[in-house]
Amino acid sequence: MSGELDGTLLKVFVAIIECHGFSAAAERLHKTQSTISQSLQRLEEIVGTPLVQRSSRSVSLTPGGETFLIYARQILKLHADAINAVQLPDEQVCIHVGMPEDYAQFCLSGVLRDFQAQFPQVRPDICCEMSTALVSRLQRGELDLVLGVQHANLQPGEFLCDEPLVWVAAEGWRADKDPSVPLAVYAEGCAFRANAVRALAEAGRPWHVVYTSQSPRGIGIAIEQGQSVGVTARRLVPPGWQVLDEAQGFPPIDPARLMVWRSAQSQALAVEALVEILCRALGRSELLAQRGLAGLTAGHQPQQ
Template structure:
């Protein structure tokens, strides 16, 4: 059985669509459709039920899926054992700089000890850009702040957002609240605007940067306030208390995107270990807690 056809099948099933699968596989939608048609001809069964809005597995497709995943995993293992991929597998991770600095120091040594031959490429950017890159097939896994529902994002939990200022700075020191924020497209910026908009407090974006360093420096110098999660409060700064009069910001949701059909032992272990480290973070509220609260 052609494993390329099986990989296309698994990817369509996990992406729930031919267009999204095509981006992951670096193929056109029509090419993926032809691959599925060839597999259906070989199986003698229809594997997907196609509607104008979605693509779902038929009962025969559901029976085939676990076997297809297992065969792809065996192929990946065979390639590794036979030394086909002599340079070592490459895993392309996308995440923010702050998430990387929080989670990777624990993840990297542990993962490298188990899979010393695997190469890791870390791409840091804002979440919206990372989701786009993942959907275009430029990343294998992305850990991001959820901006909206997608076909590939798996929710891990949520984190509170907090106002942050320098340790020696009081909010009342400013007649006009100066802000240091990421550019348009950042959900933290959007939450800051939404929270401050209905209030009578005057505010102004004085500093803007895609880099956490570009945000942190004016905040640490006492020149501006910003929005963070508790795990990302920079050195020399503090969380603004509720009694200081700034409006609440709510929560952000953290999600992980994993390339469908990518089933090597190293990739699965990397994603599982990263998820474990993220969900064990004190500031992350678990899905069970969120559901109970709701």
């Protein structure tokens, strides 16, 4: 080692890995791409070994980089913890949180109540969009934490739980003579839609899309008109809807994966507490035990 570790250099290194490249890291940190490259080069000189393998299309960690990434994240977390620990109680800070609108409707009221009981000086700023858009915002440095569904084109997040999916329709909906299933779904790229369509294809049942929307409420309006079938997480099924099963000709759907993504530059103590509250609201007992939260009860949902 030929120098002292600089937190700014560590942030650059972590951003390159989390953003899967130099240009996205530069956008997140509001720096030029050449500055990002120079910072990484300086860090590699300090630690005395290459940390990142570069190619024309991607970056990946060297064996030394894989080990160093663990310590870099811990150092950045301790840095944020130290700052948070000495903040005055009446000094309000903000954390920026993203989650899909339907999950916000399901649990946000109770989650925020529990969070602000622990951190009254922290103001949550909530952004509701599709999971893919939210993770992109996090990579650009606009969000500290994202709760969302893993999609095929997203970097892996921190696994929260499997999310069982079900077919839904308005109460009283019946299949007509058309054997093709009329779907009201999110746009292409949605994990719920992809899993549902794959289930229909494997069962040999034809389908066609009659309505798409980026909004859960838009999907809900289409379903409530009684002319289409949707797919959602079992826990998100609203009152007055029916769940369609194999007896009605609808095959089982593979579950989605509910994840959390967090930024290395986040308010570490507050974000960690919020993740724990989300685990309690949405996760499983084994996940809580892994996080040292064995005293929390699985399946407990916050009061709305």
